[in-house]
Amino acid sequence: MQNNSASTVTRKSPDLTGHSSAWTLFLVFLRLGLTSFGGPAAHLGYFRDEFVKRRQWIDEHTYSDIVALCQFLPGPGSSQVGIAIGRLRGGVAGALAAWLGFTLPSAIMLVAFGYGFAYLADAVSSRLLHGLKLAALAVVAQAVWSMGRSLCPDRGRATLAAMSAISVVALGATSGQIVAIVLAAICGACLLKTPTDVPESLSGMPGTRTEAVVCLVAFVGLLFGLPLAAKLAHAHWLDLFASFYRVGSLVFGGGHVVLPLLQAVVVPTGWVSANEFLAGYGAAQAIPGPLFTFAAFLGAVSKGSPNGAAGAVLVTVAIFLPSFLLVGAALPMWGKLRSFDRMRKAMAGINAAVVGILLAALYDPVWTNAVHNATDFCLALSALLLLTWWRCPSWAVVMLTAVATLLFG
Known part of the structure; x- marks a missing residue:
């Protein structure tokens, strides 16, 4: 009875700064980063099993509220949930440790793929890379x-x-996405009729209002200041950092939605070829962890300096930095923000726009670069069948499609 009571008290007081060491959080999230296949929705299931059911670090209501908050924010939803849990359990150091543990495995794998990309293109031929495009x-x-x-x-x-x-x-892609998001937010706030009931907001979220304002000012300042600094300095590394920071700041829906924004940044500028982009995106489906680490591959293969490991680190930090600032800004103020009906309706409109943006990306560049004949169509349809109706894991579908392209492509 005493243990149950203590557990209950812990779950009712989610501000647990310092309760878990940064090292413990790093190891827990490292294991999740090595085993969490299936994309953002699956990651949230893994997190719930680990932190709510098995470890009982937070209760169901706290976890649901954190998930709702991170769905409300732009950026990688599952990574932001991990950052928030790390912040709850171990303060700022815990948030950094949680992000690093969850992100490191997939980032290393994609950088390794980036280093081997040129050899792969020559030795295995373009058919294997084409299979990755069809899987994507x-x-x-x-x-x-x-x-x-x-x-x-x-x-x-x-x-x-x-x-x-x-x-x-x-x-x-670039201007169309901005127009779509802005107009969808306006139309959503003014015209949509969506359910507005929300559960009672929890108390005890970490951080103060001052910290929230500092994070918000830093987020906005970097969003507008980095492009200006890159233009004045004429420094490629700063232009690279500013571009990936902007993508991390504007991606609503996370996961696969990052595809069109990254494509608009790196392909027209010549930093990464369309062939490299889609092959890397296909490879990203075969590994565990957050899909936003696809940025590490792009940084590794990008033209100019820095690239390789240095480029991968630079753009990975850039694309995830907005998540830290937004979570830090939103956690203390989430209870008040979620009470505004028009805010929730605007977010419903933005979420609908996200679907449309991803649909456009499905056509161009994904379809236009992957499907060239009837065999391509049949292989892509078979991969979709395995994913959607046979519930095969994405990493297995990627491998099967790549092998099938070698045999039949």
């Missing part, structure tokens, strides 16, 4: 379908998604 097509198609069902359940949001896809295709 199946994964993105599945993401569009599943996100569309959950985020666009009515005519209003489905219309916003379709119009967002049209705007991206018509205006181009």
Whole structure:
């Protein structure tokens, strides 16, 4: 009885700064980073099993509120949940340790793939790389379908998604995405009728209002200041950092939605070729951990200096830095923010736009670069069948598609 009572008290007081050492958090999240296959939705299931059910570090209500907060913010949702849990258990050091443990395995794997990419292209031929593109097509198609069902359940949001896809295709990836997100937020706040009931907000989130303001000012200052500094300094490394920071700041929906924004940043500028981009994205499906570590591959293979390991570290820090600042800004103020009805409706509109942006990316560059003949279509359809209806893990589908392309492509 005494143990149960102590456990209950811990779960009712989620501000547990210093309760777990940074090293303990690093090891726990490192194991999750090595074993968490399946993308952001699966990661949230792994986190719940680990921290709510097995370790009982936080209760169900606290975990649900953290997940809701991170879905509200731009950036990689599952990584932000991990950062928030680390912050709850170990303060700022705990947040850094949780992020590093969860991110390091997939980042190292993708950097290694980046180093071997040139050899792979020559020795195994372009057919294997083409198989990775077809696997990426199946994964993105599945993401569009599943996100569309959950985020666009009515005519209003489905219309916003379709119009967002049209705007991206018509205006181009960079400007089209900004237009789509802004208009969807306005239309959502003014026109959508979505459920507005939310559970009672928890208390005891870490951080003060002053810390929240500092994080928010830093986030906005870097978002607008980095591009200006890069333009004035004419430094490639600063331009690289600013571009990936902007992507990490503007990606609503996380996961696969990062694909079109990264493509718009690295391919038109010539930093990464379209062939390298899609091959790396396909490889990213075969490994555990957050999909945002795809940035590490792009940094490793990018043209100019820095690239390789230094480039990978630079852009990985850049794309995840907004998540730290946004989580730090939002945790103390989440209870108040979530009470505004128009804010939730605007986010519903943005989520619908995210589906449309991903749908546009499914067409270009994914479909246009991957499907060239009937065999390609059949292999991509088979991969989608395995993912969606046979529930095969994405890493297995990637490997099967790559092998099938070698045999039949």
